[in-house]
Amino acid sequence: MNGLLTDLYQLTMAAGYFRAGKVQERATFELYVRRLPRNRNYVVAAGLQQAVEYLLNLRFTGEEIDYLRGLPQFAGADPGFFDALKRFRFTGDVYAVPEGTPVFAGEPMLMLRAPIMEAQIPETYLLSMIGFQSLIATKAARAVETAAGRAVVEFGTRRAHSPEAGVLAARAAYVGGCAGSSNTLAGFRFGIPVFGTAAHSWVLSFPTEAEAFRQLQGLLGPATVYLIDTYDTLEGARLAAGLGRPMWGVRLDSGNLVELSRSVRRILDEAGLPDAKIMATGDLNEYKILELVAVRAPIDAFGVGTDLATSADAPSLGAVYKLVEVQTGDVKRYTAKFSADKSTVPGAKQVFRYADHDLVACSWECPAWRDDKHPVALLRPVIAGGELVEPLPDTHAARRHCATNLEELPRAIRTLFDAKQPYPVHHSAELKKLIRQARTAAGASAE
Helix, strand or coil, X not given: CECCCCCHHHHXXXXXXXXXXXXXXXXXXXXXXXXXXXXXXXXXXXXXXXXXXXXXXXXXXXXXXXXXXXXXXXXXXXXXXXXXXXXXXXXXEEEECCCCCEECCCCCCEEEEEEHHHHHCCHHHHHHHHHHHXXXXXXXXHHHHHHCCCEEEECCHHHCCCHHHHHHHHHHHHHCCCCEECCHHHHHHHCCCECCCCCHHHHHCCCCHHHHHHHHHHHHHHHCEEECCCCCHHHHHHHHHHHCCCCCEEEECCCCHHHHHHXXXXXXXXXXXXXXXXXXXXXXXXXXXXXXXXXXXXXXXXXXXXXXXXXXXXXXXXXXXXXXXXXXXXXXXXXXXXXXXXXXXXXXXXXXXXXXXXXXXXXXXXXXXXXXXXXXXXXEEEEECCEECCCCCCHHHHHHHHHHHHHCCCHHHHCCXXXXXXXCEEECHHHHHHHHHHHHHHCCCCC
């Protein structure tokens, strides 16, 4: 895995740690969302699989090391630093919430403990990978929620910020509950169901729409989905209905989807095709789906592209990766920032989920049972001593985990808009005590 896929200051700090003799110190970092994006009441954690693959395969090649050696920022670096990069391997520990878990602001999604160089360098990649996929998985979960049982398919690769972003967006959207994706590589890599038949260019390439439809049916049989709005939508529906079975259904990509879907449904039913389905596409998002469902438009599936693959209404996630502990030998020091609007919470933590609230506690705590039910500890061991603890759940398992855990959230939290009351997240008494101690040690003013 390319060791240079990081910000320069991660590497200059690593060189500085080496020069200062800090390489034996063990640092603990936590990755979390400081504030939820607008109209988001939770975030679906995603991207752990790729984060783990990165850590287990992180290396620096000789060519990469030579490049760094030639940069002016490393003119004062100890020569031994470059030798250390040749031997670089991740030997630390990682705890993380399972993919598909809904989390809230201030709750660690991932905790990493390793020698300080090993802990610092991965920051950029982890934030990018987990932040992006969590953003898309959350967007997908919102669309699936509003679809009320109708299938939502991710169609956004052509509008994604790069081809690889399209692949990862497809994966994250599936974790968030989408039925599948149009991205064939995502299907190959992750076993995601893939969807798609033909575009307007297919219809335009034939002398008549009828011939285009016949050829498509001959190729795809029961998987045929006719795109019927190239010329006249209702006439296209009549042509498709006239061909009869086999077919899956038709796709509407433009126009008044409410009126057209109702008219097309009548045409299909009158042709004796009540089982033929209608898919809607064309600049959809969770809000438009909500409107279509609310008026009972007879649409069976939605294809969502640009808005989903880019999370257009909330295109960035304020994820951060913060140092919370440093251990030298047997001495442990708890670290925190106390600057306005960007304060952090010291000490490694665990998140305990009860039926109606979450408790963020110190990692060594074991909270009491409540109502004869033990809270669920969300952060679980993933890597120990640089080795994978056990195989991670696959993408299908992450999708099931997401569906189950979202269903357990209050409906008011699953709304498309800011909840009147955020989901309750509390700090344990022990964690509050640690915060006070860290403030005193840092000489910071009281809250």
